[in-house]
């Protein structure tokens with residue numbers, strides 16, 4: 001699947017494909033040392049604050065700054081005979097994507113790439129001095145990006161039922177009175 005245009009991202013799959021493409025571009029341009037064949041992707045609709053997160057197995061005695069010899073590592077009940085890192089999962093938060101401007105989403109992905117780079121090299125990752133130096137090089141934040149509550153809540157004019165929430169101005173928000181709620185076939189009210 002080729003990546004959709006950013007403004008046309010409509011599904012979880014779109015978001016993964018677009019984000020993965022962007023990350024590959026960053027790897028080429030900024031020379032980030034990440035193996036994408038060892039990265040799994042998911043979209044979370046549950047995360048409340050964190051824009052994204054890297055999920056990874058806990059590697060005993062791993063330390064940021066000391067490269068790990070993956071061939072000798074035992075974790076998650078097994079060993080990687082081929083010397084490659086255990087796969088990590090990059091979890092993207094759908095609501096954060098909706099809340100953010102494109103530049104903020106891109107910055108979030110660069111932040112997570114640093115976590116992936118540290119993890120694949122050292123078996124663990126944090127927000128310490130090495131992260132800070134790398135974040136400067138990659139023009140991103142040191143702290144994990146967070147996002148806030150939705151800006152707009154749309155309710156059914158007749159029964160007050162919650163119909164939708166949106167993080168930014170969009171057609172649904174601007175022209176709420178042209179839409180009809182499925183509960184009462186009534187116009188929508190924006191709060």
Ligand SMILES: [Zn+2]
Pocket residue numbers: 111115127142143144
């Ligand atoms: Zn972080």
Ligand SMILES: [Zn+2]
Pocket residue numbers: 156157158159160161181183184185186
């Ligand atoms: Zn209603």
